[in-house]
Amino acid sequence: MxxxxxxxxxxxxxxxxxxxxxxxxxxxxxxxxxxxxxxxxxxxxxxxxxxxxxxxxxxxxxxxxxxxxxxEKRLLDLEMTDEEVLSNDQQRLLVNAYARFRIVDPVRMVERAGTTDGVRAALEPILNSVLRQELGRRTFQAMLTAERGAALANVRINLDRQARQYGAEVIDVQIKRTDLPQGAPLESAFQRMETDRQREALTIRAQGARDARIIRAEADAEAARIYAEAYGKDAEFYDFYRAMQSYDATFAQDDENGSESSIILSPDNEYLRQFRGRR
Structure with missing residues (x-):
């Protein structure tokens, strides 16, 4: 038992x-x-x-x-609070950006950073530095155009290169907001932008006026060439045609002014030669 x-x-x-x-x-x-x-x-x-x-x-x-x-295997966020960045046109910008990354080599991450928070702490100053360098090559106006996408692509590539040493892969980098500081700098930037637009409009108008003069001169030259060719083919008809145009312009002035006037010319006046039917 x-x-x-x-x-x-x-x-x-x-x-x-x-x-x-x-x-x-x-x-x-x-x-x-x-x-x-x-x-x-x-x-x-x-x-x-x-x-x-x-x-x-x-x-x-x-x-x-x-x-x-x-x-963590899912995507992680790296936030960058408002940081002051100096653009290529010497504008001080307040930039708010973020990056998305994931851990692709957990062994290296554990060895180099310890935790995902350690990765964030390591990448945050790198993101700040890379963003400053990239935006410093561009003007504030360029960041409002499609060039912004190219700048962010370069930031992602450079940040990803640094993140690999911590076992991370940077998927995306985006800018939430790019603003000018409030006060005089902001007003000065708006005035400068308005002046640039006015200068650009004046340049476009000047180019348009120049092109118009060139076109008009080419048209006058072409008309003179056609008249010269017509005169060479039938000089008498050309002389008659020009005389009829002159008569029409002279006698039409009275109708346009709404008044009647008299033109006194000698019967033998050369101006009336075609009018009398004499060649």
Missing amino acids: DGILQNRRGLLVGLAIAIVLFFLSAFVVPEEEQAVVLRAGEPVGVVNTPNGETNAGLYFKVPIIDQVRMV
Whole structure:
């Protein structure tokens, strides 16, 4: 009887030890996280990485000896509060930007930064510096055009290059807001923009007037050429046609003015030669 009790007691103790060992060795990796297994502080395995062969689920480690560090697998945000940036046209801008990144190498992240907060702390001054350099090459007006997209693409590439050393990949960089400081600088910028637009309008008008003069001169030259060719083909008809135009212009002045006037000319006046029908 005592032997049976001892056997049962041994089974219960063994079952209890097995349960404890199970809970000490088992760990669950959620779908939205990845895990790094550390042994004596050194990485010995990874689970559910973006490019890995394992997936989320139940896994086991060596109890007490191994530790598991969970790392976020989803996209993470890096916020940049209002920072003053000097543009290429010497405008002081208040820039509010953010970046999205994810951890693609959790082992390197654990070794270099420790946690995702450590990655944020490392990337924040880099984002600030890269953004200052890129915006410093462009004017404030350029940041209001499509050139802004090219600038942000360069910022993302440069930031991603730095983020790789922390096991992170930068997906996107965007600017929430780009403003001028309130007060005199803002009013001065608006006045300068208005002056630039007025200067541009004057330049366009001057170019239009120049083009109009060129077109008019070319048209007059073409008309003179046509008249010359017509005169060369039939000089008498051309002389008659020009005389009729002169008569029409002279006698039409009275009708336009609404008054009657008299023109006294000698019968032998050369001006009336075509009018009298004499060639």
